[in-house]
Amino acid sequence: MSKLSTSSISSSSTANVLCQCRVVVEMKTSWTQSNPGRRFLCCKTSKARGGCGYFRWYDDEMLAQARRVIWCLLKRVKTYELERNRSRKVWMICIAVGVILATWIYVTK
Structure with a gap:
Protein backbone atom coordinates (compact mmCIF):
# COMPACT_ATOMS: atom_id res chain seq x y z
CA MET A 1 0.00 0.00 0.00
CA SER A 2 1.26 3.42 -0.75
CA LYS A 3 1.95 5.78 2.09
CA LEU A 4 -0.06 8.72 0.75
CA SER A 5 -2.82 9.15 -1.73
CA THR A 6 -1.91 10.90 -4.94
CA SER A 7 -5.30 12.35 -5.71
CA SER A 8 -6.24 15.66 -4.28
CA ILE A 9 -9.63 16.54 -2.89
CA SER A 10 -11.07 19.85 -3.92
CA SER A 11 -12.59 21.66 -1.00
CA SER A 12 -13.95 25.16 -0.74
CA SER A 13 -12.52 25.41 2.78
CA THR A 14 -8.98 24.98 1.47
CA ALA A 15 -9.42 27.25 -1.56
CA ASN A 16 -8.06 30.26 0.33
CA VAL A 17 -5.13 28.50 2.07
CA LEU A 18 -1.81 29.32 0.43
CA CYS A 19 1.54 27.70 1.05
CA GLN A 20 4.80 29.62 1.23
CA CYS A 21 5.09 29.33 -2.58
CA ARG A 22 1.87 31.40 -2.80
CA VAL A 23 0.04 28.46 -4.38
CA VAL A 24 -3.28 27.08 -3.16
CA VAL A 25 -2.53 23.96 -1.12
CA GLU A 26 -3.97 20.56 -1.91
CA MET A 27 -5.62 18.14 0.47
CA LYS A 28 -4.35 14.55 0.57
CA THR A 29 -5.05 11.53 2.73
CA SER A 30 -2.42 9.68 4.71
CA TRP A 31 -2.50 5.89 4.52
CA THR A 32 0.35 5.22 6.93
CA GLN A 33 -0.20 2.81 9.82
CA SER A 34 0.09 5.63 12.34
CA ASN A 35 -2.39 7.95 10.55
CA PRO A 36 -4.68 5.94 8.24
CA GLY A 37 -7.38 8.04 6.64
CA ARG A 38 -6.18 11.28 8.21
CA ARG A 39 -6.29 14.26 5.84
CA PHE A 40 -3.60 16.92 5.55
CA LEU A 41 -2.80 20.02 3.54
CA CYS A 42 0.45 20.28 1.60
CA CYS A 43 2.24 22.24 -1.10
CA LYS A 44 1.30 21.08 -4.61
CA THR A 45 4.93 21.21 -5.69
CA SER A 46 7.11 18.52 -4.17
CA LYS A 47 10.11 19.59 -2.15
CA ALA A 48 12.35 17.81 -4.67
CA ARG A 49 10.99 20.09 -7.40
CA GLY A 50 11.57 23.25 -5.41
CA GLY A 51 8.37 23.36 -3.38
CA CYS A 52 8.27 24.91 0.06
CA GLY A 53 7.42 21.67 1.91
CA TYR A 54 4.28 23.13 3.49
CA PHE A 55 2.43 20.56 5.63
CA ARG A 56 -0.43 20.87 8.11
CA TRP A 57 -2.87 18.31 9.45
CA TYR A 58 -6.44 19.08 8.43
CA ASP A 59 -8.16 16.52 10.66
CA ASP A 60 -7.76 16.06 14.37
CA GLU A 61 -5.82 13.00 15.46
CA MET A 62 -7.92 9.84 15.58
Missing part, protein backbone atom coordinates in the same frame (compact mmCIF):
# COMPACT_ATOMS: atom_id res chain seq x y z
CA LEU A 63 -8.38 7.66 18.61
CA ALA A 64 -6.04 4.67 18.78
CA GLN A 65 -8.94 2.24 18.36
CA ALA A 66 -10.14 4.02 15.20
CA ARG A 67 -6.61 3.88 13.74
CA ARG A 68 -6.39 0.13 14.49
CA VAL A 69 -9.79 -0.58 12.94
CA ILE A 70 -9.01 1.39 9.78
CA TRP A 71 -5.58 -0.23 9.45
CA CYS A 72 -7.05 -3.73 9.88
CA LEU A 73 -9.71 -2.99 7.25
CA LEU A 74 -7.04 -1.72 4.85
CA LYS A 75 -5.04 -4.93 5.37
CA ARG A 76 -8.15 -7.02 4.64
CA VAL A 77 -8.80 -5.11 1.42
CA LYS A 78 -5.17 -5.55 0.35
CA THR A 79 -5.33 -9.30 1.11
CA TYR A 80 -8.58 -9.62 -0.86
CA GLU A 81 -7.09 -7.75 -3.84
CA LEU A 82 -3.99 -9.97 -3.85
CA GLU A 83 -6.13 -13.11 -3.67
CA ARG A 84 -8.40 -11.88 -6.47
CA ASN A 85 -5.42 -11.08 -8.71
CA ARG A 86 -3.88 -14.50 -8.03
CA SER A 87 -7.20 -16.19 -8.91
CA ARG A 88 -7.41 -14.23 -12.15
CA LYS A 89 -3.90 -15.34 -13.11
CA VAL A 90 -4.73 -18.99 -12.41
CA TRP A 91 -7.95 -18.68 -14.43
CA MET A 92 -6.10 -17.13 -17.38
CA ILE A 93 -3.46 -19.90 -17.27
CA CYS A 94 -6.21 -22.55 -17.27
CA ILE A 95 -7.87 -20.93 -20.29
CA ALA A 96 -4.54 -20.69 -22.13
CA VAL A 97 -3.73 -24.36 -21.42
CA GLY A 98 -7.23 -25.35 -22.56
CA VAL A 99 -6.87 -23.43 -25.82
CA ILE A 100 -3.43 -24.93 -26.45
CA LEU A 101 -4.69 -28.47 -25.77
CA ALA A 102 -7.76 -27.98 -27.95
CA THR A 103 -5.57 -26.63 -30.75
CA TRP A 104 -3.10 -29.50 -30.40
CA ILE A 105 -5.91 -32.10 -30.44
CA TYR A 106 -7.50 -30.46 -33.49
CA VAL A 107 -4.18 -30.30 -35.37
CA THR A 108 -3.14 -33.88 -34.59
CA LYS A 109 -6.42 -35.40 -35.86
Whole structure:
Protein backbone atom coordinates (compact mmCIF):
# COMPACT_ATOMS: atom_id res chain seq x y z
CA MET A 1 0.00 0.00 0.00
CA SER A 2 1.26 3.42 -0.75
CA LYS A 3 1.95 5.78 2.09
CA LEU A 4 -0.06 8.72 0.75
CA SER A 5 -2.82 9.15 -1.73
CA THR A 6 -1.91 10.90 -4.94
CA SER A 7 -5.30 12.35 -5.71
CA SER A 8 -6.24 15.66 -4.28
CA ILE A 9 -9.63 16.54 -2.89
CA SER A 10 -11.07 19.85 -3.92
CA SER A 11 -12.59 21.66 -1.00
CA SER A 12 -13.95 25.16 -0.74
CA SER A 13 -12.52 25.41 2.78
CA THR A 14 -8.98 24.98 1.47
CA ALA A 15 -9.42 27.25 -1.56
CA ASN A 16 -8.06 30.26 0.33
CA VAL A 17 -5.13 28.50 2.07
CA LEU A 18 -1.81 29.32 0.43
CA CYS A 19 1.54 27.70 1.05
CA GLN A 20 4.80 29.62 1.23
CA CYS A 21 5.09 29.33 -2.58
CA ARG A 22 1.87 31.40 -2.80
CA VAL A 23 0.04 28.46 -4.38
CA VAL A 24 -3.28 27.08 -3.16
CA VAL A 25 -2.53 23.96 -1.12
CA GLU A 26 -3.97 20.56 -1.91
CA MET A 27 -5.62 18.14 0.47
CA LYS A 28 -4.35 14.55 0.57
CA THR A 29 -5.05 11.53 2.73
CA SER A 30 -2.42 9.68 4.71
CA TRP A 31 -2.50 5.89 4.52
CA THR A 32 0.35 5.22 6.93
CA GLN A 33 -0.20 2.81 9.82
CA SER A 34 0.09 5.63 12.34
CA ASN A 35 -2.39 7.95 10.55
CA PRO A 36 -4.68 5.94 8.24
CA GLY A 37 -7.38 8.04 6.64
CA ARG A 38 -6.18 11.28 8.21
CA ARG A 39 -6.29 14.26 5.84
CA PHE A 40 -3.60 16.92 5.55
CA LEU A 41 -2.80 20.02 3.54
CA CYS A 42 0.45 20.28 1.60
CA CYS A 43 2.24 22.24 -1.10
CA LYS A 44 1.30 21.08 -4.61
CA THR A 45 4.93 21.21 -5.69
CA SER A 46 7.11 18.52 -4.17
CA LYS A 47 10.11 19.59 -2.15
CA ALA A 48 12.35 17.81 -4.67
CA ARG A 49 10.99 20.09 -7.40
CA GLY A 50 11.57 23.25 -5.41
CA GLY A 51 8.37 23.36 -3.38
CA CYS A 52 8.27 24.91 0.06
CA GLY A 53 7.42 21.67 1.91
CA TYR A 54 4.28 23.13 3.49
CA PHE A 55 2.43 20.56 5.63
CA ARG A 56 -0.43 20.87 8.11
CA TRP A 57 -2.87 18.31 9.45
CA TYR A 58 -6.44 19.08 8.43
CA ASP A 59 -8.16 16.52 10.66
CA ASP A 60 -7.76 16.06 14.37
CA GLU A 61 -5.82 13.00 15.46
CA MET A 62 -7.92 9.84 15.58
CA LEU A 63 -8.38 7.66 18.61
CA ALA A 64 -6.04 4.67 18.78
CA GLN A 65 -8.94 2.24 18.36
CA ALA A 66 -10.14 4.02 15.20
CA ARG A 67 -6.61 3.88 13.74
CA ARG A 68 -6.39 0.13 14.49
CA VAL A 69 -9.79 -0.58 12.94
CA ILE A 70 -9.01 1.39 9.78
CA TRP A 71 -5.58 -0.23 9.45
CA CYS A 72 -7.05 -3.73 9.88
CA LEU A 73 -9.71 -2.99 7.25
CA LEU A 74 -7.04 -1.72 4.85
CA LYS A 75 -5.04 -4.93 5.37
CA ARG A 76 -8.15 -7.02 4.64
CA VAL A 77 -8.80 -5.11 1.42
CA LYS A 78 -5.17 -5.55 0.35
CA THR A 79 -5.33 -9.30 1.11
CA TYR A 80 -8.58 -9.62 -0.86
CA GLU A 81 -7.09 -7.75 -3.84
CA LEU A 82 -3.99 -9.97 -3.85
CA GLU A 83 -6.13 -13.11 -3.67
CA ARG A 84 -8.40 -11.88 -6.47
CA ASN A 85 -5.42 -11.08 -8.71
CA ARG A 86 -3.88 -14.50 -8.03
CA SER A 87 -7.20 -16.19 -8.91
CA ARG A 88 -7.41 -14.23 -12.15
CA LYS A 89 -3.90 -15.34 -13.11
CA VAL A 90 -4.73 -18.99 -12.41
CA TRP A 91 -7.95 -18.68 -14.43
CA MET A 92 -6.10 -17.13 -17.38
CA ILE A 93 -3.46 -19.90 -17.27
CA CYS A 94 -6.21 -22.55 -17.27
CA ILE A 95 -7.87 -20.93 -20.29
CA ALA A 96 -4.54 -20.69 -22.13
CA VAL A 97 -3.73 -24.36 -21.42
CA GLY A 98 -7.23 -25.35 -22.56
CA VAL A 99 -6.87 -23.43 -25.82
CA ILE A 100 -3.43 -24.93 -26.45
CA LEU A 101 -4.69 -28.47 -25.77
CA ALA A 102 -7.76 -27.98 -27.95
CA THR A 103 -5.57 -26.63 -30.75
CA TRP A 104 -3.10 -29.50 -30.40
CA ILE A 105 -5.91 -32.10 -30.44
CA TYR A 106 -7.50 -30.46 -33.49
CA VAL A 107 -4.18 -30.30 -35.37
CA THR A 108 -3.14 -33.88 -34.59
CA LYS A 109 -6.42 -35.40 -35.86
